[in-house]
Amino acid sequence: MFKKILIANRGEIACRIIWACRELGIKTVAVHSEADRDALHVRYADEAVCIGPAPSSQSYLNIPQIISAAEITNVDAIHPGYGFLSENPYFAEVCKECNITFIGPSADVMRMMGDKSEAKRTMKSVGVPVTPGSEGLIDDEETAIKEAEKIGYPILIKATAGGGGRGMRVARNRDELLNAYQTARAEAEASFKNSGVYLEKYIDNPRHIEIQILADNFGNVIHLGERECSIQRRHQKLIEESPSPAIDYELRQEMGRVAVNACKEVGYSNAGTIEFLMDESGNFYFMEMNTRIQVEHPVTELVTVSDLVAGQIRIAAGEKMSLTQDEVMFVGHAIECRINAEDPETFIPSPGRITTLNLPTGPGIRVDTAIYDGYFVPPYYDSLIAKVISHSRTRERAIARMRRALEAMVVEGIKTTIPMHLKILNDPDFNSGNISTRFMDRYQT
Ligand code: ADP
Ligand code: ADP
């Protein structure tokens, strides 16, 4: 087992990884920007290294600085968390060259899955149903029109390097397509330094259903069921739950089998997620694979009574998976609300000092967070400040528990999205499980 791990991240996920290391008896090194000197992950880690100024480009994305920190502190491995460098195959390669284990899959698999168009091609070739769309990238307008007519409108133009809900545009007809095609390419170039785009059929009222995978370095692959992530705003997840109210035992087996086979075919190892879109008839289509731990991993941890982060570490250390598919248990229902430091109406970020804080506790409530009373939420990073996760025997009770928890949660000094979550939790369609990725349209201003 590793003796010391550097966590190349910040916020709640850095703390989450430190907890896992503590339980495994592994020493930890935090890295932080100048703006994060007072951050909780810095206090919790055994050692901390400042890696640069506040902007991520000069700190949490600064590979030479992170590697130097790892060498000075003599760590065995680096956990990248989510976001930042977690899906950067070049970073994984640099780690390897420096004899530091990157806690994630191989750089080759990351590269293949990191290009979304390429990933679809690969998945299709190993028998996974994929969202109908263009074969590969679209390099000019004529091809765009031809492909769009073949697929049928409405069309979604997607950046092949896209992520975090960004780099997507809908086109309902030829004119919109021509317009959107050029803007999409320019935006993709500006945001991801890669102008490659591809086309997908825009699926009506779909659900976002994803399968959690764990795979070791010996070819053992298991799935830990699905997460329903249909409650989204601008393609970004707000609430996730497991199990999905739309999935029964047979469909879970089927989607799990497809996901496990796909991972075996591409030689995937470590934790990963295969994201599917499901249409109103229950057909599911591969959308993309995330080659890292996901924000919403706690809902899976609660219903399967597992520790995915510890699993990642043990797998990266070369252990054989201790769990077989038959031993994976599913207990009750879990829901996660992502609490952001944002105005609940406009979603404009609301950084600043927290003057009063009361985090919810009690039966079936888990809070993953890095905030504390008097903490200053810096304006430089993602506005996620806490994840509240509820667990109970049934969906109905998990919702009741979440409502109770969020009603008791107090964060003063900044605005948060708690009121928005309470609105959703009181929505009749949400309560009956009648949801799709269009659910939030009704609340949009
Ligand atoms: P998940 O896929 O784990 O449910 P997200 O899709 O929101 O969650 O991505 C995880 C985190 O990584 C988020 O905090 C998001 O801000 C960040 N992220 C993902 N991709 C990008 C990107 N291309 N640019 C900036 N941030 C990103
Ligand atoms: P990202 O890399 O940003 O996570 P995804 O490809 O996973 O991008 O898509 C993000 C979200 O966009 C999905 O969860 C879904 O809500 C929506 N979406 C993506 N593709 C389609 C599609 N073909 N039809 C309808 N909605 C889609």
Ligand code: MG
């Ligand atoms: Mg996605």
